[in-house]
Amino acid sequence: MSTTTMNDSKYAIETRAMNIYYGAFRAVKDVTFSIERNKITALIGPSGCGKSTVLRSFNRMNDLIPGARTEGEVLYHGQNLYDPDVDAVQVRRQIGMVFQKPNPFPKSIYDNIAYGPRINGWKGTRAEMDELVERALVGAALWDEVKDKLNQSGLSLSGGQQQRLCIARAIAVQPEVILMDEPCSALDPISTLKIEELMLELRQRYTIVIVTHNMQQAARVSDYTAFFLMDKEDRAGELVEYDVTSKVFQNPADKRTEEYVSGRFG
């Protein structure tokens, strides 16, 4: 997991012949693609196509589901994340995650941010933690709204603010990659816009992978788009098309992609 083994600095994450099973059921089959650094990659597709499963395999969140199993390779800096000697805990510090529903802890805004660094063995003074919290909140474009109420519960914020708090919480542990699982699906259009603007800013420092049902959103913010679809025969999700976003939306190579992005099914 050391950052010295950068054999291919262009890509943050590469998957090779990845198959994900839930028990005996194969949910995702044979996915091979590479995610570029400091870009936003959108995973789109209809419900049940396995895009969230693929996203969650990048920081081994699927490990938490009993019976879930991943075959093939997920390479991060050339290291297979599923090697027996790789600890999922370490993976998740470097590949952070933002969830569909805002899920701040029932703690103060300050403690929500400080939680990540503290559990990861952070050492420093109280003033340094204050600085860290401020930077994370500034980074998530939330600082101005909450700087006077850092001791209030994270749950007292609005939905959009809560989601930005979750983003701030994720960047407080200084990850390289941020995975976002439909981060705006529970938010109103204005909050959604704010999160999208934030993503474009975060792109400069982080690699972002986002799962979204909202195709306009994928078209607006992402650099690359991966289109997933469920194979009708074995009900396993597969990667249909992966390319630069403008190409996927304007000139897709696959007919199924064209039907989906033009809204003819899904």
Added chain:
Amino acid sequence: MSTESLRPERQSIGSLPEGEAARQNVSSRQRRGKIWQGILLACTIFGIIILLMLAYNIVNDAFGGIGVQYAVEEEDLTDGRPLEELSQAELIAILETNLRSRVLKNLERERPLAERSREELIDIINDEIIKPEVVAVYSLSEFLFDRPTIEAELRKSHPRAEIEFKSWLSWDFIVTPMSSNPVEAGIRTAILGTLYLLWLTMLISFPLGVGAAIYLEEYKNDKPFDERIPAGRWMNNAIQRSAGLIETNIYNLSGVPSIIYGILGLAIFVRALEQFTSGAVFGYADPTTANGRTILSAALTMSLLVLPVVIISSQEAIRAVPGSMRQASYGLGATKWQTVWKIVLPNAMPGILTGTILSISRAIGETAPLIVIGASTFIVTDPTSLFSKFTVLPLQIYNWTSRPQPEFRAIAAAGIIVLLVLLLSLNAAAILLRNYLRSKRVST
């Protein structure tokens, strides 16, 4: 799309009521709803009536009238002035004129009368000269509404006796120890025994129960040993099987009658572990040896009794912590233990505490297992350590109700009030604690 037209015949789809029929249908459905509402209300009222009857019964016995007979009337001693207003010299004078010289000499030898306080002298006058004696006990309803009858009755049997109001529940009742004379008997020993037992049971069952609940909820599917070694595989298998066995049987265990836990406690804690539960291993030698029938044995038995319920309620509280919280914590790179300790437990704590306190407050009303493990029903000494003999409130009440004298029935009722107050305050504490923890969790 029009598969309908391909069908040879159209089948009837029934009919919905229209117009007047619809109106009637609605009002008949509403009527049915009203009838059920009435039945539900009747159930509630039935419950309330039962509660009121219980309260009436207890209060009726715990307060009421007594027929008191005095050897000498107070007015005759003091020319109509109350004893409390007399000076010390006057009190001593009363004692000297009314007591026989031998009794007086004994008192003087104990401590000269002149050195005693006025309260002490008044007590002596009460005990030695006035000598009140309860000759009859009347319930509160008799005392209030049936006065002429009971007065006539009393005049016939004890012509000199008078009817007085008596509250069997009093401060004296709470602070005096047990006595064979019901008028003097108090419940202090039993209250102390119950409190001792309560804390000790909580101390034992809370960590054990919460620990087991955490394991069953969070770690059940973990494989702590190396799967690549046969011994590790075998150990993992054994652990998972026993966890499964406990999980499936825990509801059965919580339903096991309490007396069976009493028998278990007798066999294990009182008999087999006597050296430990009597404190002998710790070099503790009680002169009034309890032989393992100690508070410690009782608390261990009670812990066995409440443990399944504590585990179940803690499991439910842990399960109620949203999975999204755990995911958020894992997503930041927390280990399982960090997630459990910093996220799951603080969020589950209000529920865990409420469940634990409620189940333990249930246990302090238990009598059967304590009888089996040999708790004392008549002791006058306070419990002083884990290895003391003891009695508890329900046992004391049980003991009193089984005696023939009506005075004991009255103090049993007073004891029930004490027990209920203790239980209710415990439950209130549980609710306050839960609300406090909840408010702390959300507002900070």
